Amino acid sequence: MKVFSFKGGIHPPERKDYTAHLALEKAKDPDFATIPLQQHIGAPCEAIVNVGDLVKVGQKIGEAGGFVSAPVHSSISGTVKEISMKPGVNGEVLSVVIESDGKNEVHESVQKKGSIETLSGDEIKEIIKEAGIVGMGGATFPTHVKLSPPPEKTIDTVILNGAECEPYLTADHRLMLEHPNETVSGLKAIMKVLDVTTGYIGIENNKPDAIEVMQKAVESEENIQIVVLQTKYPQGAEKQLIDACTGRIVPSGALPMEVGVVVNNIGTAYQIHQSIETGMPLVERVTTLSGGILKEPKNLWVKIGTQINELVEQCGGFTEPVGKIIMGGPMMGMAVSTDKLPITKGSSGVLFFNREEGTIPEPENCIRCSACVDICPVYLQPLYISAYSLIDNFDMAEKYRPMDCIECGSCSYVCPSKRPLLQSIRIAKGEIQARNRK
C-alpha cells in the first residue's frame, strides 16, 4: 500500500494503547451542564433563554452572533439556573448553566431533515449552520463558513482528516471504526454543499483497522478515496495533510481554498450526518480521556457542558495525584488550571499527567544542533525566531517568518536543550500581530 506524507515532522511516542481498543461508551448525563456561549472561533452567541426557563435537549439557547459564529444548544433537558461568567479553557466565558430534570426530553425542533440525496447543497449548509457545527478536531472554526468559499474560488477537493496524529487521542479512530458509513455520509454531504466530485479520507497507518473499515465503507463510492498516511506528527496539520493527499502546496499566509481544497475533521463529518438524519444539533461529542494516571481511560460520548471532574469519576479516578490536565492532545493542547471546566465542541481529548510528566525541564543553552530546523514542517528556523523573541527584538524575529508557524510544537519537542522554542515564537507572533494592527 502506498503511504503518503509531508517533509519534516517528528515521531513522538503514540501512547494510543490506553484507549485505541476501547469501544465508545456513553458518559453519564451531567446533573448540571455548563454550556459556554462561545465554543468556536468568531463572535460569541447571545443567550436566547432566561434564568428559570425550561429547556429541552437540542433546543437552541444561544443565537449566533454573526456570520462567523455558531449557535449553541442545550445538551440536556431541565431548568436554566444561571447565565454568568464561568471558567473556560481560554479564561472566563459567558455560560448557560442548566440543571437537569433527568428526563432528557428532546426538543420539538429536532426532526429528521431529509436525506443527502434529496436535500440541496444550500439546504445542507443551512442545517450545518443551525446545528452549530464547528471544526471538531479542536480548531472549532464554524463549518458553514468553511463551506462558503467566495465565488471566485473554485473548490474541487474535500479532505476528511482522520490522521489523528496527536499522541493519546483516539476519538476519531473509534468513530471511524464504529461509524464508518455515517462518516462517509457526512463527507458526501460536505461534497454536495461544495459541489465537488473528489473526496479523500486521510488516515495514518498506525490505524490499520480503521483504514480497512473505511476502505470497505467507500467501496461503492467512485469519488471517495482512502489515503494512507505515514504515522508522523503533524500529519493532521491542514497544509501538511493537503500536501500529503493532493501534492498541492497552500501558499504561505493563504487558506486551503486557495488550492481548491477544504479540509474537515472526522468528528465534524459524523456530526453533519447526524444533524441531517436525526436533526440533533451538536450537543454531544466523542472525547478521549487518557493518561497513565487515569484508572480506566475511556473514549466517551460526552454531553457538551459536562465537567471534567465528573468524567474523571467515571474513569475510576486517579492512581496518583494529578499534576497537569491538558485539553486536547499533548502536542497542541492547552494545560488548564482546574478540573471544573466543561467539555465543549472542540474537546477531542482530556489528558491527565502526574507532576513528573507534567513538568517541563529547565532550558539550557541552544547548542545549534539544528534539530528544530531539520524537522520544522513549514521549514522555519525556530532557533533564530526564538533567540530574537527572547531579547524582545521582534523586528529581527519577524525576518525569520514567525507568522508562518503552525504552532505544532515539534521544535520544542525535539530540542535537546529543552528551550521554550514554540512559546517564544508565540510571543513573537503576538507582538507582531499587535504591531500590525496599530
Add this chain to the structure above:
Amino acid sequence: MSDRLIVSSSPHLREDTSIQKIMFDVAIALIPATIASIYFFKAPAAMILLISIISCLVTEIVVQKIRRVPVTIHDGSALVTGMLLALNLPATVPLWLPVLGSVFAIGIVKQLFGGVGQNFMNPALAARIMLTISYADRMTGWVEPGVDAVSTATPLTYVKDFTAIQQGAPSFVDLLIGNVSGSMGETSALLLIIGGIYLVYRNVITVKIPGVYILTVAIATLLYSGFDIQYMTFHLLSGSLMIGAIYMATDYASTPVTPRGRIYFALGCGILTATIRLFGGYAEGVGFSILLMNTMVPLIDRYTAPKVFGEVKKQNA
C-alpha cells in the same frame, strides 16, 4: 485537587534527549581512537589525555564561577573538548602544553563567547591551531608509534608537493589501523570511521558533512594526481581528515544550521583542505580549513535559509 496544577505552554511532551546525552555519545564514539592512541603511543599519550580532560573541566568550572553562571561541566561538552584536544596533539608534547591549550579552548574560545553552543569556532581545533602557530617545533614533534619514540615525518609528507606516493610511505593497512606517526588521535582512519558510524546510528550527526567533505578532498586529489586512486586513498587516510571531517566539522555550535548550508560548509572545508595540502605551505590543511569555514557560518546560514512552506515569489510591484 490538593496541589495546584501545572500550567505551561504546549507542547507537553519532550523528546528524551539532552546536551549531556549527545556529548556522551561523542565521547563514546571517540573511545576506540583514544584507546588506539594509548596503545600506539603508550604512557605519554595517556598522561596527555588525562591532563587535557582535567584542565578543560577545571577551566570550565573556574570561568563559570567567575562569570557567576551555573557550572555546567555535567553536560559533557568540556569532556569532549578535552578528548579532542588531546587527540589533536603529538604524543611528545610537554604536559604544560595541553594545559595551555585547554585554557585557551574552554576559557577563551568557548566561555568568553557565552559557553556551550555559543562558540563560533571549534574550541579544540582553535586551540590546536593556536598551539601549532605558537609552538611550531613542539607541535610537530612527530614520532613513530612505540616506546622508542623515534622522530619521523608524518604520512602526508610523502605526498606533499608530489602527484604520486613516494618511496618509504606507510602502507594503507598501517594508515587504516593507525600504525603511523601523527597526532595521537588522527592516526587510525578505521577507528575514527567506526566512531563516526556510531554517531550516525545515534542520530548525533548525519553523513552529510563528513561525506561531502571527504568526497570533495577525494575528487580534488584524484584530479590533481591524474586519477591515481592510490594517491587519493593515501590522502583520505592520512592526517587529520577523518577526525576533522567526522568530529570537528560536525561541531554543532560552529557549523551552519540549514540543510543546504551544511553542504556548502563541508564543500568549503574540502576545497580549502585540498588547496592547502596540494598547493599551500603546510602538509596538512584540515584545521585551518575548518576554522576558516567556521567564521563563514553566519554568512552561509543567512544565504541558505530554507524556503518557507508555501512561499511564493514576490511579484514585482
